[in-house]
Amino acid sequence: MGIESSAHTLGVGIVHSGKVLANEKAMFRITDKGLIPSRVADFHSKNVGKVIRSALKSAGLKMSDIDAIGYTRGPGLGPCLRVGELVARSIHELLGIPLFAVNHAVAHIEITRTLSKVRDPLALYVSGGNSQIIGAIEDGFRHYHVYGETFDIGAGNMIDNFARAAKMKPAWGSTVAKVAEGGKYIQLPYTVKGMDFTFTGLLTHATKLLATNDLKDVAYSLQETAFAMLCEATERALLLTKKKDLLLCGGVAQSRRLQAMLKSMTRAHGIGFHVAPDQYNADNGAMIAIVAEEMLNSDVKQSSSDFGIDQRYRIDSVRLPWL
Amino acid sequence: MAMRLISEGAEAQILSAEVLGISAVVKRRIRKEYRARQLDEAIMSSRAKTEARILALATTNGINAPVVLLIDGFDLYMSRIDGVRPGRLSKTQAREAGIILSKLHNLGIAHGDFTPANLLVSGGKLYVIDFGLAEITRSIEEKALDLLLMNRSVGMAAAKSFLSGYSTSSAEHTKVVRKLKEIEMRGRYQSRTLAPQGTLLQNQQDSLRCLRGRKR
Numbered sequence: 001m002g003i004e005s006s007a008h009t010l011g012v013g014i015v016h017s018g019k020v021l022a023n024e025k026a027m028f029r030i031t032d033k034g035l036i037p038s039r040v041a042d043f044h045s046k047n048v049g050k051v052i053r054s055a056l057k058s059a060g061l062k063m064s065d066i067d068a069i070g071y072t073r074g075p076g077l078g079p080c081l082r083v084g085e086l087v088a089r090s091i092h093e094l095l096g097i098p099l100f101a102v103n104h105a106v107a108h109i110e111i112t113r114t115l116s117k118v119r120d121p122l123a124l125y126v127s128g129g130n131s132q133i134i135g136a137i138e139d140g141f142r143h144y145h146v147y148g149e150t151f152d153i154g155a156g157n158m159i160d161n162f163a164r165a166a167k168m169k170p171a172w173g174s175t176v177a178k179v180a181e182g183g184k185y186i187q188l189p190y191t192v193k194g195m196d197f198t199f200t201g202l203l204t205h206a207t208k209l210l211a212t213n214d215l216k217d218v219a220y221s222l223q224e225t226a227f228a229m230l231c232e233a234t235e236r237a238l239l240l241t242k243k244k245d246l247l248l249c250g251g252v253a254q255s256r257r258l259q260a261m262l263k264s265m266t267r268a269h270g271i272g273f274h275v276a277p278d279q280y281n282a283d284n285g286a287m288i289a290i291v292a293e294e295m296l297n298s299d300v301k302q303s304s305s306d307f308g309i310d311q312r313y314r315i316d317s318v319r320l321p322w323l
Numbered sequence: 324m325a326m327r328l329i330s331e332g333a334e335a336q337i338l339s340a341e342v343l344g345i346s347a348v349v350k351r352r353i354r355k356e357y358r359a360r361q362l363d364e365a366i367m368s369s370r371a372k373t374e375a376r377i378l379a380l381a382t383t384n385g386i387n388a389p390v391v392l393l394i395d396g397f398d399l400y401m402s403r404i405d406g407v408r409p410g411r412l413s414k415t416q417a418r419e420a421g422i423i424l425s426k427l428h429n430l431g432i433a434h435g436d437f438t439p440a441n442l443l444v445s446g447g448k449l450y451v452i453d454f455g456l457a458e459i460t461r462s463i464e465e466k467a468l469d470l471l472l473m474n475r476s477v478g479m480a481a482a483k484s485f486l487s488g489y490s491t492s493s494a495e496h497t498k499v500v501r502k503l504k505e506i507e508m509r510g511r512y513q514s515r516t517l518a519p520q521g522t523l524l525q526n527q528q529d530s531l532r533c534l535r536g537r538k539r
Contacts, residue, residue: 190362224358231355231358
């Protein structure tokens with residue numbers, strides 16, 4: 001069983017041999033105020049019991065059938081992470097089953113990698129808070145290495161901020177995508193440096209254009225520019241690493257436009273493109289369960305210093321003995 | 324005019340060409356189907372222009388580099404340098420590379436991909452090519468990264484000659500070399516970035532990315 005609580009989603013997933021048996025979630029409803037961590041944590045505390053019960057129900061299992069428990073150690077919002085950690089720790093103590101602290105970004109990649117059955121892909125992980133190009137390397141130990149990433153904010157956060165400035169209703173990513181349909185292109189700042197990129201200049205410029213331009217055109221141009229930057233940086237990383245498969249994961253992976261652009265780019269190089277169904281791209285518990293199972297099967301030993309939470313838990317410090 | 328493909332990368336093809344009887348190469352940027360057409364053209368056009376501007380600045384200031392002959396749409400025509408890659412840099416060549424880089428830096432140009440793969444020996448002289456990642460910048464860090472990339476790509480002895488060549492004529496060499504040391508000291512990626520001599524350019528660029536990733 002895996003518990004995810006790093007941001008506005010409280011997710012509980014159950015897996016067995018890489019197969020998802022349950023993936024239940026409760027989502028804090030985002031208002032125009034955004035996320036207030038303590039309120040979201042309250043929401044998670046209130047709902048965690050209910051979501052665990054519904055996960056067990058949909059998997060047709062009892063709590064005593066669970067043989068290991070994983071939770072998100074980070075990165076994420078402190079108060080929210082704490083809820084998942086506390087619940088997982090309690091289950092671990094009560095049932096006497098192994099406890100695993102899981103990295104959120106590793107989990108996003110691993111669920112998509114497992115579902116698409118690829119061994120050694122390059123991953124583009126794009127969510128609200130993160131935008132990174134990641135691949136596994138071996139240097140002393142096997143771990144994910146960040147080839148390129150945003151120098152400022154995540155792509156999702158950027159789109160959300162724009163939508164808020166344009167007074168749109170959440171959920172922002174899909175609202176912006178809808179508004180952008182049939183827009184005309186207006187030139188916006190495009191900043192890619194090697195395999196890294198920045199989004200704040202683009203955001204500021206696009207927000208300013210709102211006063212004098214059609215919202216549809218600005219939304220379209222913003223989305224096209226941001227996604228093209230991600231594509232170019234990813235393309236460079238693919239040619240550099242010579243990986244044969246690309247995974248797209250994270251909340252923004254649900255964007256059909258981004259999927260189509262990456263598909264076109266990878267096709268030109270004969271590289272496989274993989275993306276999971278939407279429920280696994282948004283934050284979820286199944287991805288935490290998948291990693292916990294991998295850790296259990298490969299005999300990962302974690303000690304008390306590995307538990308707790310870490311709001312800035314970097315992906316490159318995580319050992320991946322199962323890869 | 325028949326054009327023959329010389330090399331191909333993610334962003335552009337290099338083809339042989341001829342301009343007014345002069346033997347030339349053309350850098351032809353590749354259209355990206357995934358990009359909105361206007362965005363694609365804006366990117367190709369601005370990059371072709373930047374590259375041409377930097378090449379012009381360099382060559383008119385006595386740097387041995389391809390001379391811009393013509394810009395046709397997004398195609399950049401340059402004089403052809405009939406030379407060979409130096410492979411393993413001799414001490415003299417490494418020193419000369421250092422002098423060339425210091426001159427580029429004095430002009431405010433960071434090359435962005437300064438490795439032996441982008442050097443050519445022709446008529447006993449060393450030429451520098453591929454300004455596709457070059458930029459006009461005041462950033463000491465960008466300049467230090469040029470040094471770093473070359474240092475990582477050659478052996479210890481050549482690296483020493485390269486640095487001494489650089490230091491003889493760079494206006495800011497103290498600052499740049501200090502920055503280079505600082506970058507080399509940055510954090511846990513350091514051991515990984517010491518690529519063995521003679522490994523592929525890719526590895527070196529990868530190392531550079533590792534270090535850049537530590538900026539935050």
